[in-house]
Amino acid sequence: MKRIIVIVFFAVAAALALSGCAEIFNAVFDTGAPSGVSASDGDNANSVDVSWGAPNLSSEKWKGKRVDYYKVTWSFAGGSSGSGTASSTSYSVPALDSDRAKVCSVTVQTYISGWGEGSASDDGFALLTEELLWLDGGALHTVAGSDVWYVTMLQRGFTYSFDFGAPGTGSVTFYDYKNITTPEAAFSGLPRVDWLCNTTGNWYKYYVHVTPASVGTSVTASFGW
Amino acid sequence: MRPIRALALILAVSVTAQGLAAEIFSPWSDGRARLGLDLSLGTPSGLKDVFRSAFPGVSLRYLATRNFEFSLDYAYLEMSYYYPTSPSGPWAGPVPWSSVPASFSGMRTDWLFYQTRHFLAPQAWYVGSLEEALGLPLDLRVGLGPALTLVVPSEALKYYPSLADAVANFSSTFKAYLGLSFHAGLGWHPTDWFRLGAEYLFVVDSPFDVMTELWRDPLGWVERSGNLVLTAGVRL
Numbered sequence: 001m002k003r004i005i006v007i008v009f010f011a012v013a014a015a016l017a018l019s020g021c022a023e024i025f026n027a028v029f030d031t032g033a034p035s036g037v038s039a040s041d042g043d044n045a046n047s048v049d050v051s052w053g054a055p056n057l058s059s060e061k062w063k064g065k066r067v068d069y070y071k072v073t074w075s076f077a078g079g080s081s082g083s084g085t086a087s088s089t090s091y092s093v094p095a096l097d098s099d100r101a102k103v104c105s106v107t108v109q110t111y112i113s114g115w116g117e118g119s120a121s122d123d124g125f126a127l128l129t130e131e132l133l134w135l136d137g138g139a140l141h142t143v144a145g146s147d148v149w150y151v152t153m154l155q156r157g158f159t160y161s162f163d164f165g166a167p168g169t170g171s172v173t174f175y176d177y178k179n180i181t182t183p184e185a186a187f188s189g190l191p192r193v194d195w196l197c198n199t200t201g202n203w204y205k206y207y208v209h210v211t212p213a214s215v216g217t218s219v220t221a222s223f224g225w
Numbered sequence: 226m227r228p229i230r231a232l233a234l235i236l237a238v239s240v241t242a243q244g245l246a247a248e249i250f251s252p253w254s255d256g257r258a259r260l261g262l263d264l265s266l267g268t269p270s271g272l273k274d275v276f277r278s279a280f281p282g283v284s285l286r287y288l289a290t291r292n293f294e295f296s297l298d299y300a301y302l303e304m305s306y307y308y309p310t311s312p313s314g315p316w317a318g319p320v321p322w323s324s325v326p327a328s329f330s331g332m333r334t335d336w337l338f339y340q341t342r343h344f345l346a347p348q349a350w351y352v353g354s355l356e357e358a359l360g361l362p363l364d365l366r367v368g369l370g371p372a373l374t375l376v377v378p379s380e381a382l383k384y385y386p387s388l389a390d391a392v393a394n395f396s397s398t399f400k401a402y403l404g405l406s407f408h409a410g411l412g413w414h415p416t417d418w419f420r421l422g423a424e425y426l427f428v429v430d431s432p433f434d435v436m437t438e439l440w441r442d443p444l445g446w447v448e449r450s451g452n453l454v455l456t457a458g459v460r461l
Binding site: 153224 | 309315329384
């Protein structure tokens, strides 16, 4: 019977830890982990801002103890990684130009009496964006670098077009605002992209990632229905 | 006027004013001011729209004495829409959704190009009981105060410059941003904590225009410019 109880206990613990319920796991097992770790999603071009809540150390387990510091560890997918310490409940993770638009996994671990205790994580990203304005009759936009990320609002039911001016071609990818992992629509290698917006984005806001095939190509953005 | 008559007049005015002040500032029997919360429904244009459209509102009230109240009234007046007349412009609006072209039908719930209008008014009220006169738990209610009409465009304004131009054009011709509001109506309070009311609300943005219209067509003005407001509320 004891063996069954131990197995069930570990099964529940493993399920909680593996199923993304880290907050619940930390709360149930009183790990001293920071609460509500939040990494910014594209708010800055050169950093990912991380904030969290102090752990609850009111239980008997932590009696008389306090947080020494927090260790912040990060890794950009296919980019740089590093770590730092914070005495308060926020930290700014530096992002190189090459780290932009890459998902950054951030873990914050609590150090109490010199020992590393519980930790919690979140994903964020750094992004350099421009606002994309929709002018009547279309507007020519010059892409200064190899690509550009726009922030804009799109009307469901309208068609949004990007014309690279044949023979020029390019790629256009639409993402919900604050999300660069799952595109709503993606087009590549075309002289002209027409997308009938059939979603509502994140409160109707979107990122539009435009990559001309040749650096310095201009693109005409227009809308219709 | 003879000095004795002038003195009598001053005395009469003084006594009346004192009586009125005493009534207005007569405290509650337990000396404790009341708080109130009213929900309301109003018609955009007097009696013409009673069964056509209505705007919801809410009022927070501070009942300083039996006859004197302060309130902060809020009402969500309307949502109106803009639309591009062609992909190369220009934009039209603000209009009710029923006037938006049929080519956009089915898009209303997701339509980005709109503005909302809100009414905010801190008011002072005189409440006169008609209970003794009529034998019914009725009050005469008169309110007065500044009125602020706010126009809040959607965030899409930022990304569609022609929409921004159309909203700015509307705003430059929209007069009633800051005006004076006047309420007059009846309240019915079957219990100490519950009341129902019917009021007529006028928002005046230009006294000169109002005087001109009142001179020309007083009843028409009342019907066009007033708002019939029905309220239900609690008193604590």
